Amino acid sequence: MLSFEEVISRLRFKRVRTAVVADIRRQVIMDVGKRAEAGLQQNYQYKIIRIMRPDDANIMGNVHGGIILKMIEEAGCIVSTRHCNTQDGDRCLALLVRVEKTEFLSPVFIGEVVHITAEITYTSKHSLEVQVIVMAENILTGGKKLASKAALWYVPCSLQNVNKIMEVPSIQYVSAEQKEEGRKRYEAQKIERMETKARVEEVMPPLPNSEPHTVGFSQSSLIHLVGPLDCILHDYVHGGVTMKLMDEVAGIVAARHCNTNIVTASVDAINFHRKIKKGCVVTVTGRLTFVSNRSMELEVLVDAASLVEKEMKKYRAVSAFFTFISLDKDNKPLPVPPLKIKGEEEQRRFEEGNARYLQAKAKRLADNRQ
Incomplete structure (x- = not known):
């Protein structure tokens, strides 16, 4: 899969751009077409269509990644909840537990219409995978582009007892191979989710008067009281709301740098470790971990504590790594200022970020050869 940087650079060459977009759209059509031929698509699919407004974008007219993430999660939650309530027993609500790495392939602008298609692609006994495709349409020219693709994992929780995990109705697969590939993705995400949950690290406050281009200089936090508008049924925070807050904080950190x-x-895998309930105060903290010549990796951590239940101590609710790039006035990539490392902990995080960067780069090169 192409990174955002590679897509932008290819926009300079019309012929290459046309070929790339055609290949991407052809693959999307093939994937959806297989299910349509089997008569399964409509049972497991949901679509959202909305025009992008000025309040969805930054001052340059680029739609916030958090807005796209929120819409992706809304579509995923709806199709998952509908499917899980097709069986007898307690009514349930599908709650988000993980978002796989999400690439923002093309920027979305004010006035464009976003088409979000969410489809259930795998079910285990207690969880289900939803694949989401985001297309952006210029309604003046009729042109469409693939803006993003994502994979989300949900678990259904009973409305009678939110701690009770319900069983998921199985879906029909086009082939045995498709089911086996889904099982492999399920096993992989389950292992990675447990490994991430085991890594709990306190967020240290930045030093006063930090030097520019250091971690402490750009580190930012947002404190938010969870209210009724942030919640879905059973007074728990909507996953899309949390992701939008995370993207906002990450954007502030990147802009400061x-x-x-x-x-x-x-966005690397977003792991939802614990639920966040109405009345909690969430602290969303973002900090730079690694910087390459053209991109920045930021770790975003969400901690929560109840405002009314004093016995509930502060806990880590969500964690993820975001990658941002810097653009000029023509939306072309700019070099990123180097990150000045201070101390062993920052050096450790930088080396870990560099390893993730090299791994992602190698994967993109391997995908391009296929």
């Missing part, structure tokens, strides 16, 4: 227009390029 570059002092330019920045956009979300990708």
Whole structure:
């Protein structure tokens, strides 16, 4: 899969751009077409269509990645909840537990119409996978582009007892191979989710008067009281709301480091470790971990504590890594200022980020050869 940086650079060459877009759309059509031929598509699919407004974008007209993430999660939640309530027993609500790495392939602008298609692609006994495709349409020219693709995992919780995990109705697969590939993805995400949950790290406050282009200089936090508008049924926070807050904080950190227009390029797996309930105060903290010549990796951590239940101590609710790039006035990538490392902990996080960067780069090169 192409990164946002690679897509932008290819926009300079019309012929290459046309070929790339055609290949991507052809693959999307093939994947959806297989299910349509089997007569399964409509049973497991849901669509959202909405025009992008000025309040969805930054001052440069780029739609916030958090807005796209929120819409992706809304579509995923709806199709998952509908499917899980097709069986007898307690009514249930599908809650988000993980979002796989999400690439923002093309920027979305004010006035464009976003088409979000969410489809259930795998079910286990207690969870289900939803694949989401985001297309952006220019309604003046009729042109469409693939803006993003994502994979989300949900678990159905009973409305009678939110701690009770319900069984998921199985879906029909086009082939045995498709089911086996889904099982492999399920096993992989389950292992990674447990490994991430085991890594609990306190967020240290930045030093006063931090030097520019250091971690402490750009580190930012947002404190938010969870109210009724943030919640779905059973007074628990909507996953899309949390992701939008995370993207906002990450954007502030990236902008402080570059002092330019920045956009979300990708999001590594977002892990939802524990539920957040109405009345909690959430602290969303973002900090730089790694910087390459053209991109920035930021770790975003969400901690929660109840405002009314004093016995409930502060806990880690969500964690993820965001990647941003810096753009000029023509939306072309700019070099990113180097990150000045202070101390062993920052050096450790930088090396870990570099390893993730090299791994992602190798994967993109391997995908391009296929």
